[in-house]
Amino acid sequence: MAEITPAGSGEAPRPSAPAPDGMLRIRGGVGGLSFQFEELLAGAAALDVVVRRLYALEAEADGVRRALFGYQPDSYRSGSNAMIAVGEAGRDVSRVRAELEHIAAQVRASHREYEFTEARNALLLRMGLGGPEYGSAQGPFELPGVRDQVERGVALAPHGLALLLGLPVPLAALVGTLAGPTDVRRTVRELTMAPGLRFLEPRPVTVIGSHTGAEAVDLTPAGLLRRAEAVGRNSGDIEIIKVDGGSGRAWVVIVPGTQLGGLPEGTNPFDTAGIAEALGYDSVETTAAIRQALREAGATAGEQLAAVGYSQGGIHAMNLSDDKAFLAEFDLKYVLTAGSPVGGITPEPGIGSLHLEHQHDWVPGADGQANADTKDRVTVTLTNSLVMPPPQDFGLGPGHRLENYAAGAEAVSASRDPSLLASTAALAAVVGGGGTATVTRFSLRREALPARGAVTAPGPNRGADTPPPARPPAPALGPTAAREPQGVPG
Structure with a gap:
């Protein structure tokens, strides 16, 4: 567990980053820096309450001492001793009160220093002056992983474009600063409007069939991720599991890559096109299909559920946590993702999430944003060595393989890190301990592209002044096993 500066050391309290846990590098949660500072500020506020009470006690002690003045002539010795004792007690209270005020001031000064440093580092990174000394998770002699390089490259795209156009370095830095990090969501939406790419625009997604059965289910993080791999073998399928959760009936939604x-x-x-819908359009159509599937599975309004997703599926799963219509109907409590770029998605308060990312998997960095460091949001970076697969099986790289993330999830469950203990306990509180459960596979389909030259009305998520998507039909793909594409993000 991260420790703060010990009391009595003469230094202001300073949170420290959690140490790596084997191959796991952990950020966020109850052991994260942000929550440590929240706790410190809460402690400072509590000290303020005590200080106010001590001020009142000082005044009361001084009032008692003054009240004894009239009785001193009756018994000079005992009266004097009483006044001295009360006065010394008041001074002791004053010393304690002053020390507590000093501690509270140090805590707040430490917090201001942290905020200043974070703002400075963010500005320097936006100017392209990055490095380990500016907040990188790596040590001073450790090169950043592929994820961090891609994440930073996407975020600094305006700065890089300015350099590419030949602007001087200081001016390019200014352009990057003024432009801010790349808005991936806006960029994706603009791409879908480009000629020849309109097929990426969202179209309605519906449930066309389902199959239900009872089977033993492993509800640990590793077990749920392996189910995502199995679901992904059938094109267009998602899985909904009805479980006896920690506080009654609950549901698990599993979305493949x-x-x-x-x-x-x-x-x-x-x-x-599902990637474009997830990154650029908040999974609006896929979320509607998941709501339909939950209702058909028997889920009722207000019931708790957890969402699990791998790669693209993790973006869809995380988008549920920020969809007000979905959250108004179902009580989403937890999201588990693996190899997914979800840094730009902010869940509603009270929704826990665990994100597994490998330092040499570029896909989680594709949105150019790191996951937030909060009490309810934990990001685990895997640092284990990887085996290079044959070229024909390279896919999106060895770091993106789901079995690698499942092994990381097993290490998460075995860890004694406080952030991971709290996060896995939050998942178990929703889904329970596993066993026989009712499993329903739903087949989803997106509305087909209109034929060449066909005129269609704009869809529900397309502006009235936007022409319908159209492109020449491509040759039909033969039936193949569903798998992660070559060179296509998550």
Whole structure:
């Protein structure tokens, strides 16, 4: 557990970053820096309450001492001793009160220093002056991983473009500062409007079939991620599990990663257009289909659920945590993602999340934003060595393999880190301990592209002045096993 500066050392309290836990580098949660500072400020506020009470006690002690003046002539010795005793007690209270005021001031000074340093580092990073000394998770002699390089490269795209156009370095830094981090959501939406890319625009997604059965289910983080791999073998499928959770009936939604092939072109909700919908349009159509599937599975309004997603599926799962219509109907308590770029998604308060990312997996950095460090949000970076696969099986790289993340999830469950203990306990409180559960596989399909030359009305999520998507039909893909695409993010 991260420790603060010990009391009595003469220094202002300073939180420290948690030490790595084996191959796990942990950020956020109850052991994270942000929560430590929240706790310190809460402690400073509590000290303020005590200080006010001590001020009142000082005044009361002084009042008692003054009241004894009239009785001193009756018994000079005892009266004097009483006044001296009360006066010394008042001075002791004053010393304690002054020390507590000093401690509270040190805590607040430490917090201001932290905020200043964070703001300074953010400004320097936006100017392209990055490095380990500016908040990087790596040590001074350790090169950043692929994820961090991609994340920083995407965030600093305006600065890089300015350099590419030949602007002087100081002016390029100014352009990058004024432009701020790349808005990936806006960029994706603009791309979908470009000629030839309108097929990436969201189209309605519906449930076309389901299959229900009872089976033994492993509800640990590793077990749930392995189920996401199994679900991903069937194009367009999601899985909904009805469990006896910690406080009654609960549900688990499992969303797979990106899939290519196996269905008529454009009809698989988890193809490359699914990435655009997730990153640029908040998964509006996929969320509607998940709500429909939950209702058909028997879920009722207000029931608790957890969402699990791998790669693209993790973006869809995390978007549920920020969808007001979905949250008004279902009580989402927890989201588990693996290899997913979800730094730009802010869940509603009270929703816990655990994000697994490998330092050499570029996909989680594709949105250019690091996950927030909060009490309820824990990010685990895996640092284990990877085995280079044969070229034909390289896919998105060895770091993005789901089995690698499942192994990391097993290490998470075995860890004694306070942030991970609290996070896995929050998941168990929703889904329970596992056992036999009712499992329903739902087949989802996206509305097919209109035929060439066809005129269609704008969809519900397309402006009235926006022409409908159209492109020449591509050759049909033959049925293949669903798998992560070559060179396509998550």
